Amino acid sequence: MASSRSTYRIVATGIAAVLLGLVALPQEMKTWAPAYLRNATFHFGLDLAGGTQLDFRISEQELRDQRAQLERDLELARTQNAGNERITQLQLQLQALDAQQENIVEAIRTVLERRINALGVSEATITPSYVGEEKHLLVDCPGVVNVQDCIDTVGKTIQLEFKEEFTEATAEYESEVRTRANAAFARIQAGETLPKIGEDVSAEIGVLYNDDAALFQDQLPQGLESLWDASPSGVQRMEGSIATLAENADGEQYMREVPGIFLVEVIGPRTQTGRLINDAPTAFTMLAEESDAVEYRENAEKKLDSSVQPPVISALKEMQPGDLRVATLDDGSARLLFLRSRQAGSETMEASHVLIAYKGALSAADTVTRTKEEALALAQEVHTKALAGEDFAALAREYSDGPSQETGGSLGSFGRGDMVAPFEEVVFDLAEGAISEPVETSFGYHIIRADRAPTVQPDTAHFDELTVTGEDATATAESMLDRMQKGEIRRTEDQAHLRFVMFSLIPSGWKDTALDGKHFRSASVTVDPQTNLPIVQITFNDEGSQLFQELTRNNINKRIAIFVGGQMISAPVVQAEIAGGTAVITGSQNFEEARLLAQDLNTGAIPAPIFLSGQRTVEATLGASALQTALQAALVGAIILMIWMVIVYRLLGVVASIALIIYTFLFFVFLKLPLFLVSSNYIVLTLAGMAGVILSMGMAVDANVLIFERIKEELGKGKLLKTAISSGFERAWPSIRDGNVSTLITCGILFMVGSSIVRGFAITLSVGVLLSMFTAIIITRWLAERLASSPALTQNTWLFCGPKKKD
Numbered sequence: 001m002a003s004s005r006s007t008y009r010i011v012a013t014g015i016a017a018v019l020l021g022l023v024a025l026p027q028e029m030k031t032w033a034p035a036y037l038r039n040a041t042f043h044f045g046l047d048l049a050g051g052t053q054l055d056f057r058i059s060e061q062e063l064r065d066q067r068a069q070l071e072r073d074l075e076l077a078r079t080q081n082a083g084n085e086r087i088t089q090l091q092l093q094l095q096a097l098d099a100q101q102e103n104i105v106e107a108i109r110t111v112l113e114r115r116i117n118a119l120g121v122s123e124a125t126i127t128p129s130y131v132g133e134e135k136h137l138l139v140d141c142p143g144v145v146n147v148q149d150c151i152d153t154v155g156k157t158i159q160l161e162f163k164e165e166f167t168e169a170t171a172e173y174e175s176e177v178r179t180r181a182n183a184a185f186a187r188i189q190a191g192e193t194l195p196k197i198g199e200d201v202s203a204e205i206g207v208l209y210n211d212d213a214a215l216f217q218d219q220l221p222q223g224l225e226s227l228w229d230a231s232p233s234g235v236q237r238m239e240g241s242i243a244t245l246a247e248n249a250d251g252e253q254y255m256r257e258v259p260g261i262f263l264v265e266v267i268g269p270r271t272q273t274g275r276l277i278n279d280a281p282t283a284f285t286m287l288a289e290e291s292d293a294v295e296y297r298e299n300a301e302k303k304l305d306s307s308v309q310p311p312v313i314s315a316l317k318e319m320q321p322g323d324l325r326v327a328t329l330d331d332g333s334a335r336l337l338f339l340r341s342r343q344a345g346s347e348t349m350e351a352s353h354v355l356i357a358y359k360g361a362l363s364a365a366d367t368v369t370r371t372k373e374e375a376l377a378l379a380q381e382v383h384t385k386a387l388a389g390e391d392f393a394a395l396a397r398e399y400s401d402g403p404s405q406e407t408g409g410s411l412g413s414f415g416r417g418d419m420v421a422p423f424e425e426v427v428f429d430l431a432e433g434a435i436s437e438p439v440e441t442s443f444g445y446h447i448i449r450a451d452r453a454p455t456v457q458p459d460t461a462h463f464d465e466l467t468v469t470g471e472d473a474t475a476t477a478e479s480m481l482d483r484m485q486k487g488e489i490r491r492t493e494d495q496a497h498l499r500f501v502m503f504s505l506i507p508s509g510w511k512d513t514a515l516d517g518k519h520f521r522s523a524s525v526t527v528d529p530q531t532n533l534p535i536v537q538i539t540f541n542d543e544g545s546q547l548f549q550e551l552t553r554n555n556i557n558k559r560i561a562i563f564v565g566g567q568m569i570s571a572p573v574v575q576a577e578i579a580g581g582t583a584v585i586t587g588s589q590n591f592e593e594a595r596l597l598a599q600d601l602n603t604g605a606i607p608a609p610i611f612l613s614g615q616r617t618v619e620a621t622l623g624a625s626a627l628q629t630a631l632q633a634a635l636v637g638a639i640i641l642m643i644w645m646v647i648v649y650r651l652l653g654v655v656a657s658i659a660l661i662i663y664t665f666l667f668f669v670f671l672k673l674p675l676f677l678v679s680s681n682y683i684v685l686t687l688a689g690m691a692g693v694i695l696s697m698g699m700a701v702d703a704n705v706l707i708f709e710r711i712k713e714e715l716g717k718g719k720l721l722k723t724a725i726s727s728g729f730e731r732a733w734p735s736i737r738d739g740n741v742s743t744l745i746t747c748g749i750l751f752m753v754g755s756s757i758v759r760g761f762a763i764t765l766s767v768g769v770l771l772s773m774f775t776a777i778i779i780t781r782w783l784a785e786r787l788a789s790s791p792a793l794t795q796n797t798w799l800f801c802g803p804k805k806k807d
Contacts, residue, residue, distance in 0.1 A: 051141050055614035058108060058135040061200035062609065063101050070094050105135055108610060112139055136613065160517040160538070161563040162548070163205070163510035164555060174505055177206070181237070181261040181503040188235045194265055198501045199611040205512065206504040208242075208260075212267065214495045216275060221502075222257065227266055228496055235265045242502065264500035271497070274490035280324065280338040281464050283489040287336075287480050293470040294480075298463075304345075305458045309335075316342065316461050324484060326477045334477040336466040345459045347416050350452035351427050352409035354382050354395055355402035357444035364444065368401060379438035379445035386435050392449050401444065410451070428454050510561050510568075515551055519544025523598040525591065528584075534594035536585040545581025553577040569597075630690040637694055638664065641701050649708050655783045656704040663700050663775040667693065670767055688761040696768020699743070703776035707732040711784075721788045729781050736776065740769050 074090040076082075100107070109126045129136040166173075184197050198209035217228055223240025239261055246256040277283045281298065288296035304313045312335055315327040319339040327335045357364040358375035370378070382399050386392055393408025400409055416424060422441045430436060430450035438445040468477045483489055521539045528535050540548055551560065552574045561571040562585050570586045588594035642660060645653035671685060685693075711728030719727065743765070750762035 051617070053616040054139045054141065054612060055129070055616075056112075056137045056139060056610040057196075057199070057613040058104060058137065059196075059200045059609045059611060060101065060104065060135070062203075063097065063104070067094065067097055067101075070097065105137065109137060112137065137610070160520050162513050162515040162551060163561045163563060164513055164551070165509065165559050165561075166507045166511035167509055169506050173507060177503050177505055178261065180204075181263065184501065184503075185235075185237050185263055188263065194235050194263060194499055194501065197263065198499070199609070201501060203609055205510060206506075206508045208502040208504070209500075211499055213498045213500065214271075214273075215498060216493050216495055220496065221262070224262060224264060224498075227264065227498060228270075230266050232266045232268060235263055238262045238264055258504055258506050260502045260504045260506075262500050262502050264498055266497065267499045268497045270494045272492050273495050275493045276487050277489045277491060278487075280484070283484055284336070284338065284464050284466050286489060286491060287466060293468060293473075293476075295467040295469075297465055297467070299465065300462050301460055302463065303458050303460055311335075312337065312465070313459075316463060317459065324481055326474065326481055328474045332469075332473060334468045334473040336468065336477045336480055338464040340462040340464070342459060342461040342463075345457045347428070347454050347456045348413050349428065349450065349454040350413050351411050351430070352392060352396060352449050352451055353402070353404070353411060354379075354386075354392075354400045354409055354447045355404075355444050356382065356399065356438075356447075357401035361444045362442040365401065375445055376438065376440075379447060383435070383438055383447045386447060386449070392435075395447075409449075413452075423448070510563075513547075513551055515540075515544060515547040519547060525594045525598050528586070533586070534588050534591045536588065536594050536598050538583050538585065540581040540583075542581070545579075548581060548583060549577060549579050630687060634690065634694050634697070638697060641697070645701065645704070651787060652704075652708050652711070652784065655780055655787065656701060656708070658783060659704065659775040659780045660697065660700060662779055663771055664697070666771050666775070667696075667768060670771070685764070686760045688758070689764040692761045692764030693768060696765050696772060699740075699769060700772030700775060703732075703736045703740075703772055704780055706735050707776065707780065722785070725781070725784050725788055729777070733777070736773065740773055743769050 070090060070093055074087065074094065077086050077090060105128050109128065112126055126140070127138040129138050180201070184201060187197055188194060195211060198211065201207050202209040220228060221240045221242045224238055239259070241257045241259040243255045244258050246254055277286065284296045288294045302308065304316060309327075309329050311327045311329055315325050315335075315337055316339055319325055319337070319342075321339055321341050323339050325337050325339075327337060329335065356375045356379040357368045358370050358372045359368055360372075361368070361375075378399070382395055386395055393410075396409030397405055402409075404411055416428065418424075419427065420441050420443075422439055423446060426436050426439050427448050427450065430448065430453075432450050432453040434450050436446075436448040438447055440446075466477065466480065468474075468480075470476070519540045521541050521544070523536055523538045525534055526537050527533070555574045556576060557573065559571045559573050562569050562583070572586070585597065588597060638660065642653070642657035645656045647653065649656065707728055710732040711724050714724035714727045714731075715721070747762040747766035747769070751759050751766075
C-alpha cells in the first residue's frame, strides 16, 4: 500500500512537472501543441492592465410606457366587461412587466457580461450604480485598446423587431405624433433634460435626435430660422421641416421636405469655423476673388459652336456632369471648367410625304381596302406625277392616307431617331427639293420630298469656367483644381449649435407590431436550399408563434420588415400565412456575417435601452504600476515565509520552501491556461485576485506547519524518522482537509453572491487552496521521504526538523 501511494505521488509530481515545462517552453518550440498551450499568457483586469470603464444609463421609459398602456387597456376591459379571461391576461402581463422592471439591472448586467466575454475579456466587471432615480451600470473593459470597439460592442441595442408597411400620413398618425411630442415636452417642463428625453425616444420610428448639431445659417431646418440669433434659453417646442434625400418610383433621388415637431434648445453661442465649399460655382467665385488674373463666368445653355474655343469644346465633350477639368488655350491662358449638364447636338431637316397605305398596314384606316400590290402601283403613279412637276402638296391632299394629308403632306422639322428606320435612311440622304422613289415601311409606301436639307445643331452645355491668364496659367489652374479636390477651399462662417428631438409628421414607411424581441427564443445559422446562401433562422415562444402567424395572415402580398438593432435587415413579401413559430432573416453575404448576427441575437436583446453617459480610461502605465506593487508584495511575503520556515523547521523548512516555489509556478501555469483546459474562459487577475493569490500562499505554508508539528510530536514519542513522517502526514490530513474544504465552501458562497471583483478573489483563492493541498500532501511528502532516507539525518533529527516535542 505504501509503495502504491508513493507511485501515485511520483506520477502526480511528474504530471505537474510536464505541465509546468510545457507552459514554460519558448513559443517556437511549441508549434505542435494546442492553441491554449502554444499561446498561453496572463489575463489581467482593468486595474492591472489598464482599459476603459463605461457608464451606461438604463432607460426605463419604454417600460413605463408599456405599463401605462396596459393599465389603460385593463381599465377599458373592466369598463366594457370584456370577461375574466381578458382581464386576467392583462393582469398577468402587468405582473410580468413589474417583475421585469424589478430585475432589469441584473438582466442587463447578465447580457453585458456575455457581450464583454465575446469581446475577448474573460471576466466582466460590472457594477450597478444609482444616481437619484436613475439606474446605471459601470462596465470595465480591461485591456481594450480601441475604446469605440468596446462602446459599440457592449452598448449596442440588439433589439429584434417586426414591422408592417405604413406610408400614409393619416390624421390619426399625425395626432399620435403630436401626442408623443407633447408628452415629451411635458417631461421637459417637469424638470427632465433634453438629452435624457432624446436618448429615451431616439429608438422610436420617425424620431431624430441630435445631441449637438453645428449648423450654418443655410442649413437650419425650415421653421427654425429664428434660432439663428437666439441665445441659450431652454427648450422650445417648434414646428418645421428638414430636407432629406428620397427616391421616387423610378429610382431617381431627390430632396424632400419632411415636416415635424421639434423640441429644440440653443446650447451655446454661435462660433466661427472654416466651411468646406463643395459647391463648384461658389468655389469658383472665391477663387476669382483671390487674383485679378482669374475671372469667373457661368455659361447657361451655351451652344458649343465657333464662339467657344476648340480646347474648351474638346474638354467639355469628354466630361461627365459634375466633372472638373483644366483646358489650355493656344494663347497661353487656361480654363478651369465645371460641367453642370450637356445636351448632345442633333441633325434636323424638314420634309413632306405622300403615304399610300394598304389593307393590313400599321395604322391603316378601315376605309383602306387596296392590296399591297395595288398600293405599290398607285405609289409609283404618284411618284411619276411628282417628278413631272405637279404640285406636291396637291398630290398629298388627293392621295395621302396619312395624318399629314390636311397640311399637304408636310412633316415639319424632325431629327434623327424620330422616324422609322427605312424612312430615316432615305430622307436624310436627300438634297433639298429632291423626291425619293417609293419607300416601304410598316405603314405603307412613302413618296418623300426634302423641303430643307439636313443641318447639324451643335452640342449645348451648361458649365462654369474660370479664365486664368498670366504666366504659368495652366499650372495655376491645375493648382486650383488640386485645392478643390483636396477640400482646401474654405471660408469662415458662423455656426449655430442646437440640440433637438424631431418627431416626423410623415411615416417612415413602417410601423411597430406586437411581435418583438421578448418573444424570441433562439437563433441559428442554416443554408437556404434554393440560393445556397446562409440565413439566420429564428424561433419564437408560444405567444410569439401566434403573433407571427397572425401578422403574416394580415399581410399576405405585403412586406414585413425585420429590424435588428434599429437597422432593417430584410423586408420579404409575405406569400402565405406562416404557422409554426419560425422565421428566417436573409441578406447575410457569408457565414461569418450570419454567425455574428445569430450570436448577437442569442447573447441577448436587452430588456431596455442603455445609453453611454460617461467613460473613464485607465492608462496601461497605472495598471503596470499596480501589478508591480502586487508582485513585490507577493515576493516579499514569500521570502519572509521561507526564512521563517527554515529557522523554525530546519531542513523541513527548506522542503516547505521548495514546495512553495513549485506551488507558485503551478499557480502561474493555471493562470495562463483556460479553466478546466477545455473552456474558453480564463482566470483574470485583478488586485483582488492578487490578494487571493497571496492569501493562498500563506495557507499553503499553513498546511506544512500542521504536518511538521505532527511529525515533531511523533518524534517526541520516540518513533523512527520515516515512521514519524508517515504518521505526521496521516494525523495532519483531517485538519488540513477540513480547513481547506471550509475555505472552498466560503469561496463558493462568495462567487455566487458577490460582485465581479469578489468573484475574482474567490476564484484565485479556491485555485490556490487546491494547489496548496497538492504541494503539501504530494510534493512536500515526497521530498521529506527522500531526505529521511539519509543515514545522517536519521541520527540527527534536530537538523531535520528542529527540537522535538515532549509528551
